[in-house]
Amino acid sequence: MTAAxxxxxxxxxxxxxxxxxxxxxxxxLTGIAAAGIxxxxxALVAVLYNGSKSSIQVLGFTxxxxxxxxxxxxxxxxxPFLVGTLLTSSVSLLISIPLSLGAAIFLTQQAPAWLRDxxxxxxxxxxxxxxxxxxxxxxxxxxxxxxxxxxPALKLYLGWTGLFVGTPIGLDYLTASVVLAVMTIPTITxxxxxxxxxxxxxxxxxxxxxxxxxxxxxxxxxxxxxxxxIIAGIVLGLGRALGETMAVxxxxxxxxxxPKSLISQGATISTVIANDFFENAGPFELSALIEAGLxxxxxxxxxxxxxxxxxxxxQLGRGGMAE
Amino acid sequence: xxxxxxxxxxxxPETIDRSKGTSRTGIYVAIAIVVIVVIILGTGYYGxxxxxxxxxxxKSTGCTLPAATSLSGAGSTLVAPLMIAWSLAxxxxxxxxxxxxxxxxxxxxxxxTVDYGASDAPLSPTQRAAIxxxxxxxxxxxxxxxxxxxNLPTVGATLKFTGQILAAIYLEDITNWNNTALQAVNPGVxxxxxxxxxxxxxxxxxxxxxxxxxxxxxxxxWKSTLGFGxxxxxxxxxxxxxxxxxxxxxxxxxxxxxxxxxxxxxxxxSVSYGSVQNPxxxxxxxxxxxxxxxxKDANPTLPPGTGDWYNVSVQNAPGAHDxxxxxxxxxxxxxxxxxAYGSSxxxxxxxxxxxxxxxxxxxxxxQTYSEGLYYIPLASAVISADLVTIAGIHYNGAKLxxxxxxxxx
Numbered sequence: 001m002t003a004a005x006x007x008x009x010x011x012x013x014x015x016x017x018x019x020x021x022x023x024x025x026x027x028x029l030t031g032i033a034a035a036g037i038x039x040x041x042x043a044l045v046a047v048l049y050n051g052s053k054s055s056i057q058v059l060g061f062t063x064x065x066x067x068x069x070x071x072x073x074x075x076x077x078x079x080p081f082l083v084g085t086l087l088t089s090s091v092s093l094l095i096s097i098p099l100s101l102g103a104a105i106f107l108t109q110q111a112p113a114w115l116r117d118x119x120x121x122x123x124x125x126x127x128x129x130x131x132x133x134x135x136x137x138x139x140x141x142x143x144x145x146x147x148x149x150x151x152p153a154l155k156l157y158l159g160w161t162g163l164f165v166g167t168p169i170g171l172d173y174l175t176a177s178v179v180l181a182v183m184t185i186p187t188i189t190x191x192x193x194x195x196x197x198x199x200x201x202x203x204x205x206x207x208x209x210x211x212x213x214x215x216x217x218x219x220x221x222x223x224x225x226x227x228x229x230i231i232a233g234i235v236l237g238l239g240r241a242l243g244e245t246m247a248v249x250x251x252x253x254x255x256x257x258x259p260k261s262l263i264s265q266g267a268t269i270s271t272v273i274a275n276d277f278f279e280n281a282g283p284f285e286l287s288a289l290i291e292a293g294l295x296x297x298x299x300x301x302x303x304x305x306x307x308x309x310x311x312x313x314x315q316l317g318r319g320g321m322a323e
Numbered sequence: 324x325x326x327x328x329x330x331x332x333x334x335x336p337e338t339i340d341r342s343k344g345t346s347r348t349g350i351y352v353a354i355a356i357v358v359i360v361v362i363i364l365g366t367g368y369y370g371x372x373x374x375x376x377x378x379x380x381x382k383s384t385g386c387t388l389p390a391a392t393s394l395s396g397a398g399s400t401l402v403a404p405l406m407i408a409w410s411l412a413x414x415x416x417x418x419x420x421x422x423x424x425x426x427x428x429x430x431x432x433x434x435x436t437v438d439y440g441a442s443d444a445p446l447s448p449t450q451r452a453a454i455x456x457x458x459x460x461x462x463x464x465x466x467x468x469x470x471x472x473x474n475l476p477t478v479g480a481t482l483k484f485t486g487q488i489l490a491a492i493y494l495e496d497i498t499n500w501n502n503t504a505l506q507a508v509n510p511g512v513x514x515x516x517x518x519x520x521x522x523x524x525x526x527x528x529x530x531x532x533x534x535x536x537x538x539x540x541x542x543x544x545w546k547s548t549l550g551f552g553x554x555x556x557x558x559x560x561x562x563x564x565x566x567x568x569x570x571x572x573x574x575x576x577x578x579x580x581x582x583x584x585x586x587x588x589x590x591x592x593s594v595s596y597g598s599v600q601n602p603x604x605x606x607x608x609x610x611x612x613x614x615x616x617x618x619k620d621a622n623p624t625l626p627p628g629t630g631d632w633y634n635v636s637v638q639n640a641p642g643a644h645d646x647x648x649x650x651x652x653x654x655x656x657x658x659x660x661x662x663a664y665g666s667s668x669x670x671x672x673x674x675x676x677x678x679x680x681x682x683x684x685x686x687x688x689x690q691t692y693s694e695g696l697y698y699i700p701l702a703s704a705v706i707s708a709d710l711v712t713i714a715g716i717h718y719n720g721a722k723l724x725x726x727x728x729x730x731x732x
Binding site for chain 1: 563572
């Protein structure tokens with residue numbers, strides 16, 4: 001030890017003492033940083049709760065289960081927006097998960113080497129595009145296509161499901177879900193790709209040596225191994241979909257009613273806050289809007305915690321093959 | 324993660340994962356894309372003259388102005404283009420305007436965070452009661468009109484509407500463009516057999532206040548069921564869009580849609596707008612002169628600046644060619660700036676604010692910016708009333724006499 005010491009002039013115990021103090025300060029500083037973030041979360045909840053006090057006191061639980069939001073009559077129920085948030089997020093994931101997984105598998109398993117990086121980087125580039133740009137694209141390009149082609153076709157062939165009742169306008173839950181899907185695809189693809197690329201060669205080679213086909217290798221050797229990473233990507237995508245405001249606001253039709261079908265106009269919690277916050281009907285609507293924000297925070301937390309529980313179970317099931 | 328996989332692939336380069344060469348290619352491709360985009364945008368903007376500098380000439384002022392200070396206002400998005408033109412042109416003080424919406428403008432002036440608030444709707448009795456002592460004065464500073472815009476690609480002619488028909492469309496009583504009532508006022512026009520896509524404001528707005536109060540005056544059912552306000556309880560099945568620009572964009576991109584916006588949004592975005600029947604029975608297509616004459620002919624009894632403006636209306640003017648859905652827009656200023664803001668507010672700044680207000684309502688100064696931006700210059704009766712109100716603004720009880728800088732002409 002002493003021979004290898006690059007600072008022989010300093011006595012060893014002296015260095016230790018100094019480094020101990022440095023470490024203490026370091027621990028304190030990082031501790032403060034971590035505590036600061038926790039304090040921020042607590043402060044956020046406190047401010048939201050404080051702001052929504054009058055609405056919580058007056059409306060009580062009716063806010064959570066009634067379906068009328070009427071600023072003129074001063075009656076507020078969050079259900080239509082909660083349903084809108086959950087509906088658009090889940091439909092968007094139904095669209096984006098298969099597409100993202102397919103793209104990630106292609107980019108890591110099948111694509112020729114020269115194609116992988118440029119395409120991969122383009123997909124990451126898509127994740128960096130501001131959401132308002134997606135919203136604008138949705139309004140200008142996607143809405144007419146949905147209205148004139150896709151929605152009439154869905155009505156014709158899948159009308160029997162009861163999911164496509166009403167006049168197709170193009171500004172509705174379905175279009176909002178498609179825009180959200182386009183926005184979540186880059187996130188889910190990029191993370192799934194990294195996670196699939198991290199699967200050890202030995203896994204695939206073992207499967208190949210047993211005579212497995214490409215599909216069987218992917219299905220039995222690659223996907224189970226990459227599962228936790230893929231789920232993490234989906235949770236991140238879901239987080240983006242739940243909170244997305246401007247892109248949804250532009251294409252969802254902004255109507256405070258429960259959905260009659262996928263092609264009716266609606267709203268989400270974040271869009272109603274964005275719409276009404278600055279020009280609210282009065283302090284009581286403001287309070288109700290803040291309470292809606294609180295509900296959105298709670299929903300996001302519950303979904304995140306749920307996803308963590310699933311992740312933890314998968315990681316246990318994988319028997320210590322941590323990345 | 325990727326560094327770990329790269330080390331494994333280096334032994335077997337024919338499979339899996341990126342090699343160094345392709346990762347470089349990716350970066351080159353990305354850089355090339357960025358460079359190309361920048362060049363295209365750069366030439367485009369340069370060609371469009373964005374980098375050319377413009378210069379304004381300021382004439383000498385007619386009276387002694389105090390040293391320039393910084394003034395701030397906030398509120399209405401409807402009047403924002405005009406407010407911004409004013410603050411760019413005005414040189415006697417630095418004026419900043421935040422386009423945050425009429426509601427926010429009213430909360431900001433109530434909270435005393437700005438020197439003036441701007442709103443398209445006058446203060447409601449509740450809003451007036453919430454304003455702290457010494458209270459604010461209401462100063463109409465410009466005027467506009469709400470027009471029905473529509474998107475019917477197959478119809479070349481300008482459509483005619485009545486207040487009854489507009490109310491019935493927004494109540495979902497008329498749901499198809501080839502409705503008989505609509506056809507009756509548009510003889511000779513082939514209306515399509517298509518469902519009407521009804522678009523309204525999703526946010527609270529002064530434009531909705533004007534439009535819904537007009538529909539209340541035109542249709543009894545509307546008045547009793549929906550009433551008027553900055554937001555109303557729209558029926559299901561209609562589309563909400565945020566802001567005047569949001570409604571314009573939605574209508575423009577949606578065939579068979581109808582919406583309502585301030586006239587300057589209809590004109591600057593070249594979207595079709597219909598004529599509306601006035602009380603004299605004529606169908607009038609809004610333009611600057613027939614809105615200006617409507618405001619003149621409506622000749623509303625203007626309350627004193629500190630009074631209740633909630634029922635002031637310039638709609639349904641009696642003149643033969645007056646446009647019926649006209650509106651005034653307002654700024655709110657505390658009547659005694661020293662008392663309202665406390666000792667940190669200097670008398671010089673108070674003088675600056677009064678000068679600016681007198682300048683914007685001056686017919687040969689601020690008001691000349693209106694027409695180029697499709698706003699309506701104030702009628703002389705309104706300007707006289709404004710000047711009386713501005714003369715009533717004090718600083719700790721002392722009178723402030725406005726000195727109008729001459730910037731235009």
